[in-house]
Amino acid sequence: VINVGPQDLTAGLEFLLEQLARPEGGGELPLISANLLRENGERPLPAFKIVEVEEVKIAFLGLLTGRGQMPAPDFKIEDPIERARELVPQLRKKSDLVVVLFAAEQTEASELARLVPGIDLVVISSRRPARQDRPLAVADSLLIQAGGRGMFLGRLAVALRPDARPQVSASEKDEIRRQLELLEAQQSILSGQLQREPEISGIYQGNQAE
Numbered sequence: 001v002i003n004v005g006p007q008d009l010t011a012g013l014e015f016l017l018e019q020l021a022r023p024e025g026g027g028e029l030p031l032i033s034a035n036l037l038r039e040n041g042e043r044p045l046p047a048f049k050i051v052e053v054e055e056v057k058i059a060f061l062g063l064l065t066g067r068g069q070m071p072a073p074d075f076k077i078e079d080p081i082e083r084a085r086e087l088v089p090q091l092r093k094k095s096d097l098v099v100v101l102f103a104a105e106q107t108e109a110s111e112l113a114r115l116v117p118g119i120d121l122v123v124i125s126s127r128r129p130a131r132q133d134r135p136l137a138v139a140d141s142l143l144i145q146a147g148g149r150g151m152f153l154g155r156l157a158v159a160l161r162p163d164a165r166p167q168v169s170a171s172e173k174d175e176i177r178r179q180l181e182l183l184e185a186q187q188s189i190l191s192g193q194l195q196r197e198p199e200i201s202g203i204y205q206g207n208q209a210e
Contacts, residue, residue: 001049001051002029002032003032003033003062005064009036012073012074031045032049033047034047034063035064035083045062047087048061056097064080064102064103065104067108080104081112084112085115088100098118098120104126106136110136110143121141122142
C-alpha cells in the first residue's frame with residue numbers, strides 16, 4: 001500500500017494519474033489518499049485499503065499534509081485531521097488494526113495521534129526524515145518512521161494477544177473517571193444515611209468490617 005506524498009505531486013495531480021494509467025507506469029500500484037482532491041472536489045484515489053493477513057484485518061489510511069504545500073492548479077488538500085476524524089471510527093469497525101500512512105512532519109503526526117482516537121500506528125513520511133529504531137508513543141498511538149530517500153527498509157513487528165486488555169482512549173478514560181467520582185459521591189451520601197438508621201446501622205458496620 002502506497003500513500004501519495006508531496007514529491008509525487010511536483011508536476012501536478014493529473015500528471016501523476018496519467019503516468020499511473022500508462023502500461024509501464026505502475027497502474028497496479030495500490031495508491032491511496034483520503035484528503036487529496038481534484039479542484040472540482042472529486043476524489044481520484046481510494047481513501048484507504050484493508051488488507052487481511054492471517055485472519056487479521058489491517059486498515060491503511062492515507063493522509064497528506066497541506067502545510068508548506070505549494071498552490072497547484074489541479075488539486076487541493078483537505079485538513080488531514082478532520083478527514084481522519086471522519087474515517088477512523090469507520091475503519092475501527094471494519095478492521096483489527098488502523099494504520100495511518102501520513103506524509104507530514106513528526107509534529108503534525110503527533111498532533112494527529114492526540115486529536116484522533118482509534119489510531120494504532122502512524123507511519124510518517126517526511127521531507128526531513130529521521131530514522132527511528134523504536135516507535136514513539138503519543139496518546140494511544142505509536143509513531144514510526146524508517147528514514148528517507150529509500151536508504152532504509154523499516155520493519156515493525158506487532159503482536160496481537162487475545163488476552164490483552166482493549167485500548168481505552170483518553171476521552172473514555174475521562175468518562176470512566178467521572179463516573180467513578182459520581183459513584184463515590186453517591187456511596188458517601190448513602191453511607192451517611194445508612195448509619196443514621198438504627199435498625200440497619202449494625203448490619204452496615206458489620207459489612208464494612210468484612
